[in-house]
Amino acid sequence: MAARRGSAEESRTALLDAAQQIMLEDGYAAVTTRRIATEAGVNSALVYYYFDTMDDLFIELFRRGADRSLERLQEALRSPQPLWAFWELSQDQSRSALTMEFTALANHRHSIRAEIAESSRRFRKVELEALGDALERYGVDPHEWPATSVILMLSGISRFMLIEKAFGLDLGHADTVAIIERHIRALEGDRAR
């Protein structure tokens, strides 16, 4: 993890990596200049050499993660079973935990709020195009089940279960997953592996 006296962008990357790790482990409030510097193995003053302020660091960290996730999303949606792929992705803890921290952070860092809103719109647009096409192919009535609602429901349900899991709660999770997968299976058949 530590990167000492490396190439140009090594420290910058190390600082972002450290910030992300701390954010996941102890929440956004634990992300301080001194702590990310220690974790990255560099001096804390370097934070201000690479990023003007902590706000800028958070924004850049968010963008880096969002860019990666958007790529993963687009790749998943190219699957011949885009509903299965989307459902599996939305159940993946790794992205979701960070998203939730940034959501909380946005509450009192207003520069972050705009960044998240814009990013969310981009994600939703990509999801909508891919899943809207798929649902149309499957003959789903768009008046009865609009693609936006299907996306919103799957996203909300999976995120809620992820939050509950973080608190050690899982009542009804298995049943709920079974119901949703029953519906997906009716449209896309068994998940191909």
Added chain:
Amino acid sequence: MAARRGSAEESRTALLDAAQQIMLEDGYAAVTTRRIATEAGVNSALVYYYFDTMDDLFIELFRRGADRSLERLQEALRSPQPLWAFWELSQDQSRSALTMEFTALANHRHSIRAEIAESSRRFRKVELEALGDALERYGVDPHEWPATSVILMLSGISRFMLIEKAFGLDLGHADTVAIIERHIRALEGDRAR
């Protein structure tokens, strides 16, 4: 809002009220001894007279809100249309915003985490008893639609929409509400007012 030299518990209540307001406005990280004292109109040292630590203050604030919400929930579920009542309650911003802040807070205040988990179990138990009975009366097949799943889905979807709303996003919200209310209406008829 300010309470000066009042009766025994007035300052204590004022401090809790101030903490809650700040938490909602600027996030949990903005809840500091100095700020809640200023907002409550008392001296910051009083925080430690009434609460041993900030952790204790947060826990007491959470319990106070949870107790009130549980009462509201129980009252709502006594409605002749418990599904409608539950759905409307879960769409209510007022409680949800605080819950989300506490959820984020739990990430790095572990005493809070246990408190939330225990509270969630209590809520779910109450919801399950009332809505499980209702769904049975409506003739809903518990194998196809277990009450736990119905609760979890409604909760997750409404919370997701509330979060999105906070970011100025509402794509697909109206459609999704319409779908859910269509299903509730099929079981409980039109919402009586």
Added chain:
DNA sequence: GTCTATAGCTGGATAGAC
């Protein structure tokens, strides 16, 4: 019960040497 005062710490951010 409420206050002043302060200890002791940690934070963001900057200046300037190397």
Added chain:
DNA sequence: GTCTATCCAGCTATAGAC
């Protein structure tokens, strides 16, 4: 590019006067 040193602000928590 990386460091040391430092300023200043804000924090939790405590001691003790009233």
